[in-house]
Amino acid sequence: MSNNSLSFWEDSGSSRSGIMAWLTTTDHKRIGLMYMYIILAMFIAGLCLGLAIRLELIAPGRTIMDAQTYNTVFTLHGVIMIFIVVIPSIPAAIGNLVLPIQLGAEDVAFPRLNLFSWYLYVGGTLLALVSLFTGGGAPDTGWTFYVPFSEFTTTNVSVAVIAVFILGFSSILTGLNFITTIHRLRAPGMTWTKIPLFTWSLYATGWIQVLATPVLGITVLLIFAERVLGVGLFDPNKGGDPILYQHLFWIYSHPAVYIMILPAMGVVSDIIPVFARKPIFGYKAIAFSSLMIAFAGSLVWAHHMFTSGMSDTAVLIFSLLTFVVAIPSAIKVFNWTATLYKGSISVEPPLLYALGFIFLFSVGGLTGLILGSAGTDVHVHDTYFVVSHFHYVIFGGTGFGMFAAAHFWLPKYYGRMYNKKIAKIAFYILFVGFNLLYFPLFIIGLEGMPRRYYDYLPQYQEGHVISTVGSWILAVGIIIMLVNLWRGFTKGEKVGRNPWGAATLEWATPTPPPLLNFDEEPDASRKPYDFRGITPDE
Amino acid sequence: MSNTHKDYAGAKLGMWLFLFTEVLLFGGMFVLYAAYLHEYRADFHVGGKQLDVFIGTLNTVVLLFSSFAIAAAITFIQQGKKKLAVNFTYLTIACAGIFVINKTIEWRAKFHHGIWPDSPHLREMSHGENIFFGLYFLMTGLHAVHVVIGAILLSVMVWFMKKDVINQQDFVKLENAGLYWHIVDLIWIFLFPLFYLVL
């Protein structure tokens, strides 16, 4: 390990030291880590809420909390997991760590704006927490804030929606920053077809963040206006149309699903070739399908509204378009599988998590077809089938993508390696727990168990019991995984420049990277998945 | 890191991306406007008749002129005529002031007639009129907030020009502030016919 320059841990680039050097840093790597720590803390909080929900549902009737508490718990679980954990997880945390180095740049295009986004994120998170303890109590509307219920409820929805507005703004600025960085700061020689696919996916994601998130912003501001001023834009008693709210909400919130999943797809596209020692199959198709998903994904929002009272014509159009979005996702899955063909595969932890992603995402995607098809959606809409579907996509997809990314990239930044054997054991426990937790929910959903139910009819209990047991196994898996990562990064063996033998630029710089990322001008003309002549440097 | 800050095209790309978010922020309200115009055509007509076309037109002219003024200021700074650039920026800020004063007069008149969001008088009117005025207050209100932000932004630019942070070689900050101001104007170009001239 040759380290002739100081790493970003030692050299903050400013005269400040200690915690202040972190809080005032404009270094993308430090900002990425700061995102990661808060996301991790909030992830654990959201996880505990999720476990509480599962425990409550192990038996009909009251188990550990009353109905009102239950309603606030699932609302908080949703708001925290979606707006505070999943949306910023890969783009803001991993993206900040990796994207500029992959491009051969010194930093993002607007480093100070990057820090500002982080402060907005922290501010939004704090405000969301404030909403729990002030006003009429924690919000109980579900993360969708559907009107007119959200206008009438006495709980503290007004503060919560402002928190969502601020978090949305943070997300917009991150997207804006990344798009500009990709356009302007690529190292000489890095043409558009040499950009690693992870960065490509963040490019597509950035566009959704910039173009869709403002609609969420205005939507939550309108809820605020409705509650505070009583304008009545969504209140039927004053001439408003509650279904229009749903249109506005989903115009953002469906593309938001792609903000969550696209970066995870990018992670998988970057990991699989490395461990198969072989170029990604169909680079252009994967890169292009990211853009396709981003665009087509913006046109399908109303498939969340097939039973809302919307017109049948709209159901026809949106159902059809929804199936169109399935195609690019399918292409990606086939290309990943084909990348393994005639490779030289070594199943290291990052690959394992990436393969876990492919399976779970496939289950989530394929059950999504049931939801896209109008006739079948009517039956399973707002049931546990949907709950299971989106957990497979968001948790099985983005969550496992995040875990894969952590196992793949973090050793580079901490300079130390975790215990690979324990990482694999954790994966298997996670995988089993995950399926035990969510698969039974498909079944009871098909049988007609509605979501957001505090209490339920006795015929659904069996599924709930299995699911709750699964949640405990999943929790054990996550604890093992996190402890293993933490121990690795504090006490593990030191790693060299390129422990996995990858070909993208972040592996060509010292471990951990120096403040301005590179000692010498990197060679960006090499293809990102050309592994010939590259040997792992452990 | 210093050279990233001098990336003129990058700064401009970033600004445009930000402007897109502004367009779509208002876009959400335009979706609502379109939907409710479709549903309450006649009521919107009645509502539109109650707005003051004269003030609306006056404000349109003021904003168009201010847009010209800031465009001219950018031309002058590029030509090295800093004094003129500063003066034309002042002119733009003055226009913003006139706009806000007009807006206040107009809103006060509405309040005087008992029309404000959720007012007893408004609740007695038809659903369509309630929605029309609801949209009117929210959209022009949000726009007015943008006018004020724009004016503050331009004031900072004046200060930058005086400090020579903005000069003939490095004027992208002024240009971006100008872009922001044009977007404010652009949104008004649509608000004006949709509220004051609606039929």
Next chain:
Amino acid sequence: MDTTLIDAVSKVDTAFKFIFGISFIILFLITAVTLYFLYRYSRKRNPEPSQIEGNLVAELIWTIVPCIIVGAMFWYGWVGYKALREAPADSYEVKCTARMWSWKFEYPNGKTSDKLYVPADTPIKVDLTSVDVIHSFYVAAFRVKMDTVPGMHTYVWFNSGEPAEYEIQCAEYCGVRHSYMLSKVVVVPKEEFDKWLNASSSATEAPNEGEEVMKKHGCFDCHTTDGTELVGPSFKDIYGRDTVVMENGKEKTVKADDAYIEKSILEPGADIVKGYEDMMPPTEVSKEELAKMLEYFKGGGKPAVRAGAKGAEVAEREGCTGCHSVDGSEMVGPSFKGLMDRKTTVLKDGKKMEVTANVEYIISSIKHPSEYVVDGFEPSMPEYESLSDDDMKALIEYISTLK
């Protein structure tokens, strides 16, 4: 029976089978192929990777074939949806009004009920609306679900089929009692249905007319009769009580007399009892109905003072029912149902013994729960030594009613 009628359910189920079938095949293939590659091309077996960057033909195939497949899926789904939306012209129409948190069904002759009674083998069209927030009318057995939107009318239709009962659930989150917003579709033979429809409900069944009227209007969804608070004030002993209400933001005390109660039903927003939200929708009731309701209030709500009502209140307040069910099901502790004078195996100081749960035993178990622990349960109950004698008496009385 018209065979086209069962088509909606079967068409939807066809779509389910088609999509699930193909999805399963795809998932199986992807998984199997991946596992095979992992085995066949592991570094041990295949140390030298091939440099394959792509294959246009393969990629075209797996773009075009999925296009065709999802096209077919869309079509099946749409056919199912169409069937769900095209109600036959001769459907029997019932109006349904949803509110927090109950359903009200109104039949063509004006009769109303809280369960949906329908004649067998008839296409039924349910016209849906809501008076407060969005709910969703969901009958899983008929594959129908439709939101009830305030200010709007939506509908579902289904073929009732053989006489049977089906669950109605609310599928759109609507607040604290969302999961209790349940009802039933009761399919009865045609003649029976006609008889039911034309019988005047008050004469045949209702022992207390006022209570029937209030049930019909969903009053009990928000107001209890036993003194506990739901969304609105309890009806218990409400008549003639002095009540603090808010009028235009100012407090004022009124006596809950005929005039006040009548006003509160017709114009709930006028005088809100202090501490409650303005949530109650105005209720349209006829003169006779109003008179019956007032009668009910004057009587203090007769059925409310059923034996053990106070004990039930104590059990709820003290959290007993959090662990002890009243319906025989096992929760944290043994059920209260049939508890009185039951012979039970208990553990005392680790030794098993048989006791009869008489009054003394129950009192002692409430005050010192760990002394005797029923076999099979954890000794997790806290001591309730400070329970007042009154409360204790009421609780015992309540338990003894749960046979």
Next chain:
Amino acid sequence: MSENHEHQHHILSIKTAGIILVLLLLLTGTTVAVSRIDLGFLNVAVALTLAVTKALLVILFFMHMKYENRFMQMIVFLCFLLLAIFIGMTFFDLAYRGG
């Protein structure tokens, strides 16, 4: 810095800016005038067409879009297209309700 310095910064002449301003004011006058005549549905169409024309003038000249590269022009178009799609597709619902 692959896309750097494609062109010199374009300077909008004061004369052009003035012409644009006059055009904008004329269009405003036209909008107000036309709104006085009842053309039924056409009123909205005419008002919006004039507004779009004005917006185009502002974007192309005041905002220098005429002198930007293809990519910038494309994304600006895309942004407005997306807004149009959002509004348009909402009408698949609104226009066909109660059918």
